[in-house]
Amino acid sequence: MIPTSLDWCQEQDRNDPLAPMKDRFDLPEGVIYMDGNSLGVLPKGVDARIADVVKKEWGQDLIKSWNTADWINLPARVGRKIAPLVGAKPNEVVMADSTSINLFKVAAAACRMNKGRTKIITEPGNFPTDLYMLQGLSDFLGPDVALQVVERDQIIDAIDDDTAVVVLTHVHYVTADMFDMKAVTEAAHAKGALMVWDLSHSTGAVPVDLNAAGADFAVGCGYKYLNGGPGAPAFLYVAERHQAAVKQPLTGWFGHKTPFEFLDDYEPAGDIRRMLVGTTSVMAASALDEAMNAFEGVDMMVVRKKSQALTDLFIALCREKLKDHGVGLATSENPGKRGSHVSLKCENGYAVMQALIERGVIGDFRAPDFMRFGFTPLYLGFEDVYRAVEIMADIFETGFWKEARFNEKGAVT
Amino acid sequence: MIPTSLDWCQEQDRNDPLAPMKDRFDLPEGVIYMDGNSLGVLPKGVDARIADVVKKEWGQDLIKSWNTADWINLPARVGRKIAPLVGAKPNEVVMADSTSINLFKVAAAACRMNKGRTKIITEPGNFPTDLYMLQGLSDFLGPDVALQVVERDQIIDAIDDDTAVVVLTHVHYVTADMFDMKAVTEAAHAKGALMVWDLSHSTGAVPVDLNAAGADFAVGCGYKYLNGGPGAPAFLYVAERHQAAVKQPLTGWFGHKTPFEFLDDYEPAGDIRRMLVGTTSVMAASALDEAMNAFEGVDMMVVRKKSQALTDLFIALCREKLKDHGVGLATSENPGKRGSHVSLKCENGYAVMQALIERGVIGDFRAPDFMRFGFTPLYLGFEDVYRAVEIMADIFETGFWKEARFNEKGAVT
Structure with a gap:
């Protein structure tokens, strides 16, 4: 009792x-705030940081801030702060875009790595944008790849030699049911499938160990338990072992090996930066960067x-x-x-x-x-x-x- | 003289x-600032607006602000403010994501509308991310669609019955050379091709009239002449005549007809909101929203x-x-x-x-x-x-x- x-x-x-x-x-x-799983509260220091970004970094220093305030490295810097919360190495996480877009990137990349396999597996009742993005992806990939939506107790049995990738949300957005990340990942790998985890309802609230689970890819949200502010940038994870080979279709200039050489041909960055697309909002990124300090020293x-x-x-x-x-x-x-x-x-x-x-x-x-x-x-x-x-x-x-x-x-x- | x-x-x-x-x-x-074509300066009022967004809308009102501060409609609201600068109807422009991602969405949508046609045409020396995104798209679409990079004085001749879409930047990012939007659009249409304009180096500095030119799609940047701040959200345009049919592959929940019914199946919004993907940064969007007021009454x-x-x-x-x-x-x-x-x-x-x-x-x-x-x-x-x-x-x-x-x-x- x-x-x-x-x-x-x-x-x-x-x-x-x-x-x-x-x-x-x-x-x-x-107020008793019981909705940090939807929108985290305002960490102290964020308002001062954003005021500085707006008035000084942008208002006074303008384009110089790409270097002097190191705007250019915000995606990797924030990624390094998130990495320990999800059991990743510092170079395995990068801040980018929205959870939806990141899911498209990693799922598309996984389908490519497993070319020839015909199935993407997920579960009904998954967070809607995960379902929608996978519907959009399989639709876009044409008849060669189909989305198979399988009840959660039948997922492991459904994974077979035709499965390119399994995409699941670690903690369910309604029920809070939590998958055994390691067991499901191992079941996927046993059949040669790749594993994508959506950590949106986990990161910052539940210990996650992507490396221990052997996960291939993950995505997650910046505005829930990470308290990065409404619509904060999201993040994604690519296991180090995949980084040299991974190819995602949204090949924007921030994913280029040398974006500021302004070359005509895309050549991906050698590391996780190849998962980046366009320019990140510096305000939004700085808010999440500052918010992550609330996790300093937290076990x-x-x-x-x-x-x-x-x-x-x-x-x-x-x-x-x-x-x-x-x-x-x-x-x-x-x-x-x-x-x-x-x-x-x-x-x-x-x-x-x-x-x-x-x-x-x-x-x-x-x-x-x-x-x-x-x-x-x-x-x-x-x-x-x-x-x-x-x-x-x-x-x-x-x-x-x-x-x-x-x-x-x-x-x- | x-x-x-x-x-x-x-x-x-x-x-x-x-x-x-x-x-x-x-x-x-x-300072004599001659780089507004790269990063616009800080409009007055933005710092106060952002302070209010951070401290009150986020800090105090938290999730209620989705309704009370109308966060939910920021993409359409800001789009309506941009529309008159590009000769569009208020319902033809929406703020979203980055220019790169928007380019992928509209180019992919155009290829789908012109299914069976095998070419995407652009020019060498176009802004790199445009070239890169189109390389990523054609690569992703497989052997059926190829990117053809044609010198600008040969573009009109290159457009043929196999051309799905022509993607050009209206004002060149280096030379500032400006295409005749109407002439090129008409040449594309004469062969049944669709026309995408990148307005990143035009919007807010050069009068643009997408409707008069008969343009199909456009994208543009929020942080250059629109002064929306570093990495501000971008925008996109879909001609009203295409909105009911257009299908873009990044089908996130903010593009859903009823995102807050949390349904399993994607059904696109009936209007331009179907071009949206995930959650927008409210801070970044609010900065651009406020910045647009600097254009009030400007001819x-x-x-x-x-x-x-x-x-x-x-x-x-x-x-x-x-x-x-x-x-x-x-x-x-x-x-x-x-x-x-x-x-x-x-x-x-x-x-x-x-x-x-x-x-x-x-x-x-x-x-x-x-x-x-x-x-x-x-x-x-x-x-x-x-x-x-x-x-x-x-x-x-x-x-x-x-x-x-x-x-x-x-x-x-």
Whole structure:
């Protein structure tokens, strides 16, 4: 039995080795923010850094800043900061574009490396943009390569000698179900398939070890647990062993061996920079660069332990306080098998979430009926979790959500 | 004969209807900035806007800002602001990704619309990323589609019944040579080919009328004459008549008809939003959005007239003051045939440009031997041009550039 008393929660906060980390962020007053899995909060220092980028680097120094502020190396520099969070070598990660575009690049590159194989495997209910990008890719590749969408419990059996690449999201965006990265990667490799992991709902919240898993490629998001700001640049990983051979189709000048020689013929950079395409937003990149400092000295195993404790507590509190309200758990009860968010299934989930947000508890809603709550150990405490469930219980008990429901014309379906 | 006296230049500045526009920008002190064709200066208001985006929209309001600050519609909103500068309808332009990625999307879409045709035509010496992206695309499309690189005076003859798409940059990034957009587009259409224009070195400096030219697709840059900041998002244009049919391969969730229903199957938005891919950086997009306000009430014909006067003056001054220094003009003498920058060919161009920069005249160098000077009528004046050439003449006469040359070990080849 997990203790669920307020006293116990407060004691956990007092003993929490990560409690001081909260000071690294500018949190809004009076809000319990449980949506860091969608958009991370503002790390301290980012506003000053961006003001400097705008007023000095851009406004005063203008094009000189490509060299003096080292804008040119931002993609690799930020990549090096992300690498340790995903178990990669410093030269295996680069910041670039959006998660969607990076997925296209690595999946296309994998199909090329496994030319002749006819299948891309993923799962239904994967994050939509992953499905969409793979649909676009297989459509573009013509009849030679087809996307096969396989239920997660049948994926390993579906991987065969015709499989070019398996593309999966490590932590599911709704259920938080987490794949065994090493086991699935090994199953793919056993059949000669390549493995792409989408780490969008993992990086910064769950320890990831791409090298130990033997992963070939990965992509991930900069604006969730990495707190890089809305629409922050994404990142991608290419295992060192593939870097000399990998060919991705978006061959832009920033992926060229010598972009500033302005040559007519494309020749890819010798390293992971060949995965770059065009010019990166320096503001967006600098925000993520600065945000990554919030992870300085943070042990991801300690983060994981707290994340599991917070999600365990949340589930126990929901079970205790919401038991009469028809709320179901859509996330695994086994803390080893879930990421750092929890989804509740609830018929009136949209309206209840609106009511929660009005009362300062920020989670989000995912169709058709999931309320999703993120647990970001660097800035969420145990008492926060207690208060959030207490408010949710009050919303159910007072029927407050029903009002919200009828105020939101047509929004609840 | 164009007058070249200082008095005349000062009088031009006094009579310049665009002179007050300079107040819309935060220019560094003591600098004559002639590189707005590479990176535009900081428009006033951008720093305050970005501070608000960071501290309030992100920091305080967090995910609510997708609605309350209308983040979700930034791509279309900024597109609508750019549209009048390129002769497009408000629903024909959208802000998205980088120029490179946009070029891939529209060129791929054009190849699909003209399926069965085997050629993509462009010119040698086009901006490198355009060549590289087209190389990547044709390579990816396999043996059915090949890139044909044709000298510019032979392009119209090269367009034939096998040509899927012609991709050209309206104003050349080195020479500033400007295509006759309407004539080339009509020649392409006469053979059933589609036309893609890269407007990176045109938009905001040269009047462009995509609708009048009958252009099919276009792409352009946000960080040059639009002053959107380093690595600002780019934009793309799809003629309204193509929007219902156009299919681009980077089918990300922001191009979906209903992205927030999180459906498994991609269905493109009914309008130009189908050209979007992933999440845009809100900071980068907001900077460009704010920067576009500098064009409020600006008549592009007045901009063009001043641009031609400034470039005429620069060429006349160079001819007068640099005549003994082996400097050649790499840009057309006909102001109707060039964009808004001028390139000088000069054996020691790299060292001379370094010396110019040291003395506060910021242009840039493009291999192998071009010094490039941009003329941005909203913030550059006639006296600025006079002073710039005066300083350049002094550099040649005192041999100052020779020192620069020897200080830059290995940089001059």
